[in-house]
Amino acid sequence: MIKKLLASALALIVLIVCTACQQSYSHIEGYDDVVNARKLYASLNSAQLTITDAEKGEVTQKLSFLYDIQDRLSYSYFGTDGEITLYEHHNGYEYSYFDKTEWKTLVEGDENYHFYTRIAKMSMVDEGMIFLKGESITDSKVTNTDKGKVIEFTYDHNALNSSMKNQLGLVGNLVSFKVIYTLDSEGYLTKMEQIGKASQDDTQSIVTNINYVLEIKNMNDVSEIEKPEVILES
Secondary structure, eight states, X not given: OHHHHHXXXXXXXXXXXXXXOOOOOTTSTTHHHHHHHHHHHHTOSEEEEEEEETXXXXXXXXXXXXXXXXXXXXXXXXXXXXXXXXXXXXOSSEEEEEETTEEEEEETTSTTOOOOBSSSOOGGGSGGGSOOOGGGEEEXXXXXXXXXXXEEEEEOHHHHHHHTTTGGGGTOEEEEEEEEEEEETTSOEEEEEEEEEEESSTTOSSOEEEEEEEEEESTTOOOOOOOOOOOOOO
């Protein structure tokens, strides 16, 4: 049940996580910058992530993480799809999750216990968290700013519908899709916005807007991981 809940929560970010291997598409303006930003993200010792459904104005996921001196991952996680809400905390050795009214803890040897390291990475702290599918990019634009760069990729929605069929099941078929990456002066990603339209109806008579925003803050500046604040439904 724990793994099912975790899978459900992580599925909320269906368009963000993409773990496919990337080939070289250096001819695409800004592509190498995003490739480098993915590597820099995966190398972080700690950070705080927030994912917001901008269409609804609601935070759907929060993650704070930190590697200890043994390279074990500690993290605090909150995720919701509006129906199921998941709270998790891991100190690197004990894994806790909130079950209805109370926290429950698993340790090594218990069924469903798991832990992550820099080698056996949690998907949300790996490169795939920054969406990139070079083979599906149809247009690119790079804008230099006083703080870094803003890179915009337009994606072939039909190609994404074919290659990401299982992931897109929650939103239907994409009608349009683009990603805007904001990088700081050192090349780290600070913000990624995914904007598009999708339809559950093949005739596209009902189209919904997609606008998910990933923000990364306090990079290499998190010193402690606390349990997420649980908000009980009234």
